Amino acid sequence: MKLMRAALLASGLALPLGTAATLAATPADVLVVAQNIDDIVAIDPAQAYEFTSGELVTNVYDRLVQYDAEDTTVLAPGLASEWTVDDDAKAITFTIRDGATFHSGNPVRPEDVVFSFKRVVTLNLTPAFILTQLGWTPENIEEMVTAQGNTVTVRYDGDFSSAFVLNVLAARPASVVDELTVMEHEENGDMGNAWLNANSAGSGAFNLADYRPGEIIRLTANPNYFKGAPAIGSVIIRHVAEAATQQLLLTSGDVDMAKNLTPDQIAGLTGDAVKVEVFPQAAVHFLSFNQKTESLTPEAVWEAARYLVDYEGMTQSFLAGQMDIHQAFWPEGFPGALTDTPFTYDPDRARQILEEAGIETPINVTLDVINSTPFTDMAQSLQATFAEAGINFEIIPGTGAQVITKYRERTHQAMLLYWGPDFMDPHSNAKAFAYNSDNSDDNYQATTTWRNAWAVPAEMNEETMAALAEADPAAREAIYLDLQKKVQESSPIVIMFQAAYQVAMGANVDGYVNGATSDFVFYRLVTKE
Known part of the structure; x- marks a missing residue:
């Protein structure tokens, strides 16, 4: 019944405002967001470089190390449970977390990490420079990133510290993708790029269930996430370009969150049903x-x-x-x-x-x-x-x-x-x-x-x-x-x-995390009372 209601809600939000405004309050296990998402050009982690695509990538994919929802200022273990640094050899060895799986059910392997980094460098799309500054090239990447047993060793070539390298590896293009799933959808040597711009192959807290450019993003909770299943069952991000429409949907209870209100609209929000958080x-x-x-x-x-x-x-x-x-x-x-x-x-x-x-x-x-x-x-x-x-x-x-x-x-x-x-x-x-x-x-x-x-x-x-x-x-x-x-x-x-x-949301919404960049937007801890 809950799944059916969520599906109806998603369909209803695609209708004109007059129809959407007649909907009841959103389901308890679904967070519905009104947001302008027309900035998205790509959602493949090897290509995504826009604000909204960063938010999507962060919730769907993991990195070896990452800044996470609990504290966006602390570099925490991700798909790597631990790592050792050899500053003299300019190398970091990561131990892959036991039991981590992709949404496909495939286990996360060291080979997936090697493939993901090689893929970014080989495709050389917009955000590739973040990784290539480590001295990685299509010619040397197989020597710079290697797998052995349950470990991955990352080597770098440059006069910089391991702390810098770790921050690079916590960036968006360092997201790890499921090699087996991605390469099933390769076309003309694109390493799955076209498919990943409409689908996902991650291990993150949410799975991408539906993506229609300029219309909707629907994320469903990953029950097997290594940090535990998200508190909310799904997230629907509906493209609503007009701030006034976002405001109306929020105040009528048809969405739980409005992300693009103007300062005047924020100031005009009244009553106990909504609140504003500033990040x-x-x-x-x-x-x-x-x-x-x-x-x-x-x-x-x-x-x-x-x-x-x-x-x-x-x-x-x-x-x-x-x-x-x-x-x-x-x-x-x-x-x-x-x-x-x-x-x-x-x-x-x-x-x-x-x-x-x-x-x-x-x-x-x-x-x-x-x-x-x-x-x-x-x-x-x-x-x-x-x-x-x-x-x-x-x-x-x-x-x-x-x-x-x-x-x-x-x-x-x-x-x-x-x-x-x-x-x-x-x-x-x-x-x-x-x-x-x-x-x-x-x-x-x-x-x-x-x-x-x-x-x-x-x-x-x-x-x-x-x-x-x-x-x-x-x-x-x-x-x-x-x-x-x-x-x-x-x-x-x-x-x-x-x-x-400033993000306006229902007073019953808690746990939303919006760090200093779109790469630090997290829905995993969201609850609705």
């Missing part, structure tokens, strides 16, 4: 100064700028619920994040800094910004507060593509933008904010340091690479904390905020 997200938002603009090169300008941002004024008004004050390049919620916020809005101090340094004002500068909320609102706030110290912004709005193109070409003066890590290791952002060993125009780098033409001091470059290679986890974290402090105190990049994500 820090990985993106940090910053104001940066291109060092090709002479008036923006004095360090006194950088220092003054830190006291000309109305951090509290913005987060307590139009950014309420969307961003929190955060002034370091590594996001809160990740291990090793610096959470100190030493700067406050103080225009008198900013004027004093400029005056004591002999900086002549006014300084007139263009500020590029994406032409949408809340970015334009942030730009207008900065325009007003910076003017109090004689720094006059001319706001140049543009599409995201236009703004980012100028940024990559280093043709901007000041830039209001954001940055997020590719995987959960501090080096992902340290390289972007604290490293630039070659500032020449023809040495394009996908970092905010190079794009702002900031020739990072040699000692900071050296410290960034030392952190990457440091084998001791505590010592490595200490180096990253020091780098964050240095960038926080003196750089042409003023980090202001960290994004926050």
Whole structure:
């Protein structure tokens, strides 16, 4: 009876709103989510690179090591029950967990791990770079990743620590797929890519029961999951693009969760039937100064700028619920994040800094910004507060593509933008904010340091690479904390905020976990009272 009702619910949600709105409350063992899922391009772990696809992959697949629902900041055993590190040999040996099985019923074997990594490197699709930075190529992958007995040995080629390697192996493309099932569906040498973009072959807490692009995702609980069966029987994620429709479905009881409501809609939710939970997200938002603009090169300008941002004024008004004050390049919620916020809005101090340094004002500068909320609102706030110290912004709005193109070409003066890590290791952002060993125009780098033409001091470059290679986890974290402090105190990049994500849900829903990225969205612990 429960299964029949769940099927009817899934069908009903595919109907127009007028029909869906007549449904009763959702079944007790089904979590129904209204969400915009049209960003999905691929769901094969070797190709998936979108926000929603990351959420799907995390719930359907496992990795050797992974950040899990119980604590998204702790690297925990996954399909590997234990591992040993040989830093001298640049190798990590993983012992595969006893009794782990794929949804097909096939046992998880060391050979599946070898196949999964080889598959990512061979296909070389969008997220492959995360694994290939370990020195893996199609030519050497069979020597770099090997199986023996119930173990897998991973070798890496590069001057970096095993801690970095473990974080790479906890990333999305390192998900382990069922080789036997996947290769049954290989077509024209695609290693099952076409089939895995409509189906799944994982061992995770949920099995992909149904996926229709731009319509629905249905996950069913895996009763044999190695950490125990999920508390909820199934999860239905229904594509609902319009926030207003999501709000109506939530308040009428036809869905349990709405993930894309606007701040105004969140503020308008009333009554005891719904609640809102806020989750820090990985993106940090910053104001940066291109060092090709002479008036923006004095360090006194950088220092003054830190006291000309109305951090509290913005987060307590139009950014309420969307961003929190955060002034370091590594996001809160990740291990090793610096959470100190030493700067406050103080225009008198900013004027004093400029005056004591002999900086002549006014300084007139263009500020590029994406032409949408809340970015334009942030730009207008900065325009007003910076003017109090004689720094006059001319706001140049543009599409995201236009703004980012100028940024990559280093043709901007000041830039209001954001940055997020590719995987959960501090080096992902340290390289972007604290490293630039070659500032020449023809040495394009996908970092905010190079794009702002900031020739990072040699000692900071050296410290960034030392952190990457440091084998001791505590010592490595200490180096990253020091780098964050240095960038926080003196750089042409003023980090202001960290994004926050508001999720509205029924008051009876508990246990939903939404970490700092879509790779840390977990449904396994969800219950409905």
